[in-house]
Amino acid sequence: MILPVLEEDVVTINPYFPSGVWYLLPSNETINSSGSTFSVDSPLDTIVVALRGGSILPVQEVNRTTTASRYEMFGLWVALSENEEAKGEIYWDDGEALDVLESGIYNRIYFEAKDNKINSTVKHFAYPGENLMTLGKVLVYGVQTSPTVVFVNDINHPFYYENSTKILSIEDLQIRLENPFTISWK
Helix, strand or coil: EECCCCCCCCCEECECCCCCCEEEECCCCEECCCCCCCEECCCCCCCCEEEECEEEEEEECCCCCHHHHHCCEEEEEECCCCCCCCEEEECCCCCCCHHHHCCCCCCCEEEEECCCEEEEEEEEEEECCCCCCEEEEEECCCCCCCCEEEECCEEEEEEEEEECCCCEEEEECCCCCCCCCCCEEC
C-alpha cells in the first residue's frame, strides 16, 4: 500500500491500516493494527510504502527504462503475518504481446513462507525471454528471533539479521526461478 501525501508541506500523515501487521518502508517500522489510523512520518523526498503481513512481493531494481529493468535480478520482500506466514506470486511475459495466455508464453511462480521456510512452486514456465529470471536477494520482515543458520536448497548460505527491525536479509543468491527452490532458517 502506497501512503501518499496529499497536502503541500506535510511531513506526517495519518493513514488507516486495516487489522493486521504492517511493515513500513523505507523506515522498517512495524505497525500492529486492530483497524485504526497511525501517525507516519513521510519526509518530502520519500514515498512511504506499507507491506501487509502475509504477503510476498516480487521486486526488481530500477533502471532507466522498462526494457532495461527487465534484465535486472529479482528480489522478494516477504512480509510475515502474525502467524509467521506469507504468500505471493509472480507473472512474467514479454510485456508486449496481447495473446500470451492463449499462446501459453508466460511464466507464473508461487511463493509461500511458513515454518521458517520459503518455497517456490513453478506453475507455468514457457517464456524464456531476455531475462533468465534470477532471484538475487530476499528480505524477510517479521522474523522474531535471530537465526543461527540459513539454507538455500539445503546448502548453508550467508545472511544478515537486524534484531532491531526483525529483518532477515539473504543476498547473493543467483537462483534461477524456473526451478523450484527452498530457503529455510533455524
